[in-house]
Amino acid sequence: xxxxxxxxxxxxAGCGTAPSRIDNACAIFKQRDGLFNNWAREARHAxxxxxxxxxVLMATIYTESGFRAYxxxxxxxxxxxxxxxxxxxxxxxxxxxxxxxxxYKRETGSWGASRSNFGDSIHFVGWYHNKSNKRNGxxxxxxxxxxxxxxxxxxxxxxxxxxxxxxxxxxxxxxIAERYERQLRACGY
Numbered sequence: 196x197x198x199x200x201x202x203x204x205x206x207x208a209g210c211g212t213a214p215s216r217i218d219n220a221c222a223i224f225k226q227r228d229g230l231f232n233n234w235a236r237e238a239r240h241a242x243x244x245x246x247x248x249x250x251v252l253m254a255t256i257y258t259e260s261g262f263r264a265y266x267x268x269x270x271x272x273x274x275x276x277x278x279x280x281x282x283x284x285x286x287x288x289x290x291x292x293x294x295x296x297x298x299y300k301r302e303t304g305s306w307g308a309s310r311s312n313f314g315d316s317i318h319f320v321g322w323y324h325n326k327s328n329k330r331n332g333x334x335x336x337x338x339x340x341x342x343x344x345x346x347x348x349x350x351x352x353x354x355x356x357x358x359x360x361x362x363x364x365x366x367x368x369x370x371i372a373e374r375y376e377r378q379l380r381a382c383g384y
Contacts, residue, residue, distance in 0.1 A: 213262040220253055220375040221382035223262070227313070235384050237314035245321030246328075250379060251338045254372035255320045255345060256313075258364055259290040264311040266290060288316035295323070320345070327352070338372040339365045 216222035227234035238249045260266035268285055272278060284293040287310025291299070299319050300308055308315040327333045327344040331352050335341075342365040344352035357365075 213264075217257060217262050218374075220250065220378045221384060223253070224384050232313070234313055234317075237317050240314075241317045241321035244318065245325040245335075247321045247324045247335050247341075248372075248376070249384075250372040250375035251324065251336060251341060252317050252320050253375050254338055254368045255324070255342060256288050256317065257371050258342065258368040259285075259345075260288050262288065262313075264288060264313070287311045288313055289319045289323075291316070291319055299323070338369040342368040 214223045214226040216226070224235040224238075238252055241247070241252055242249045256262060264287060266285075266287065268283055268290075285291065286293075289310060291310050296308075296310060296319070299322055300306055303318075303322060305315065305318070308319070310316060310319075323345055324333075324335060324341045327341055327349065328335050330349050331340075331344055333340045333344060333352075340352075343357055343361065346361050346364065347354075347357060
């Protein structure tokens with residue numbers, strides 16, 4: 196009984212930590228290839244369901260959270276030292292906002308979905324990018340523009356007012372997707 200408890204703790208501890216080699220998609224999938232926690236399987240499923248290539252999905256999550264399950268924006272500080280509020284409700288792997296996450300759950304019927312669950316989050320990213328394709332006409336393999344719409348929202352994308360920091364993040368995401376695509380092709384995932 197005692198051993199089963201420690202094994203369960205070790206299993207759960209691995210679920211909440213980011214993979215150690217996030218610059219290599221093959222290494223990420225190798226690190227998370229468990230029976231219940233298989234990221235490659237979840238990524239392929241989301242890709243098939245929403246038509247978004249796996250490297251684009253993975254690059255979005257890399258850019259948003261660095262594959263950290265409990266990522267949140269940094270708190271602001273009152274008077275420079277008193278922890279205060281966060282600038283947004285973004286949370287989890289996908290950094291999904293409360294309102295957008297609620298819409299996703301309602302539209303997909305995924306009532307038990309959690310932003311700190313990789314499978315749920317990568318499906319969310321696929322769902323959102325698919326909506327960007329339908330609403331904004333962005334190609335499903337255009338990582339740069341998909342990321343701009345992801346960050347700014349569909350209305351923000353339509354207005355086209357992006358800061359240089361958002362453009363740089365979108366460029367970074369596009370570069371990551373290209374690298375992930377080469378890596379995944381080479382390792383056969």
